Amino acid sequence: MRRAIEVPLDHVLDGLLSESQDSMYKFKATIVDILYKDEPWYLSSKTCRKKVKVIKEVVACINCNIDNVEYAMRYCLRLEVCGGEKRARVVLFEAANSLLGCKVQEYIQTTSIKKEECHYYRKLVLSKDKQFNFLVRIDLTDANPRRSLIAEEIHQLEDEAPIILE
Ligand SMILES: [Zn+2]
Numbered sequence: 001m002r003r004a005i006e007v008p009l010d011h012v013l014d015g016l017l018s019e020s021q022d023s024m025y026k027f028k029a030t031i032v033d034i035l036y037k038d039e040p041w042y043l044s045s046k047t048c049r050k051k052v053k054v055i056k057e058v059v060a061c062i063n064c065n066i067d068n069v070e071y072a073m074r075y076c077l078r079l080e081v082c083g084g085e086k087r088a089r090v091v092l093f094e095a096a097n098s099l100l101g102c103k104v105q106e107y108i109q110t111t112s113i114k115k116e117e118c119h120y121y122r123k124l125v126l127s128k129d130k131q132f133n134f135l136v137r138i139d140l141t142d143a144n145p146r147r148s149l150i151a152e153e154i155h156q157l158e159d160e161a162p163i164i165l166e
Contacts, residue, residue, distance in 0.1 A: 001026065001155050004135055009083030012149065017138060026135045028157065029083035029090075031127050036078060038115075040096065040124070041104050044074035073104045077124075078148075081134070089148035090134060099154050100124055131157045 004024035011017055012027055034040075042051045045061035052061045052071045061069040075096035081088055092099060100107055100120045107120050115121040135153035 001133060001135055001153050009081070009088060010086040012136065012138065013086055013088055023138050024135060024152075025138055026133050027083055028131060028133055029081035029088070030129060030131045031079050032082045032087070032129070033080035034077070034124060034128060035080065035089075037124060040075060040077040040100075041073050041108060042076050043071050046070040046072055049074065073108060075100075075104045075107075081132075090136075090151050091148055092151050092154060095151050095154050099127060127156070133157060 002024060004026040005018075006026050006028075007017060009027045009029050012025060017025060043054065043059070044050065045052050045064055045066075047064045047066070047069060048061065050061060050063040052059050052069055054060075058067055059069055059071055060067045061071075075093055077092040077096040077099070079090045079092065081090050097103060100123055102110070102120050110118045111121045133153075133155045134149070134151045136149045136151055138149075
């Protein structure tokens with residue numbers, strides 16, 4: 001994980017952050033819910049990365065105002081996390097690669113038939129109730145309350161190694 005100041009989640013949510021050089025922070029939190037877990041991806045405009053609309057085989061990006069825009073599948077995994085007393089929404093785009101262990105095309109392909117038997121899907125489901133380190137970039141000039149955070153990295157915290165006494 002890249003270097004970042006570790007802070008409690010409530011400091012991130014309440015804006016109680018001291019300015020770090022590159023505004024990267026990490027916090028520990030437990031995944032308490034996985035939202036839209038059946039489809040953690042979307043069709044993304046290659047120009048602006050916003051969601052495209054497919055109407056009668058025409059792929060349009062409203063944001064770019066282009067029909068037949070070039071697009072790609074992109075992860076968008078929404079998590080509800082809990083750290084201390086606080087809850088937050090965390091969104092993973094590229095960071096979902098490391099949580100699920102594969103690229104989005106492979107994820108879609110392997111979960112398209114019996115997703116319950118898919119290793120990657122199980123990995124996703126089993127991440128619930130586990131603790132992770134989340135790395136987020138916070139724009140300190142943005143005074144809006146943070147309803148959701150975008151995680152650039154996610155790493156599971158190692159379980160305590162069992163102590164084996166002989
Ligand atoms: Zn676009």
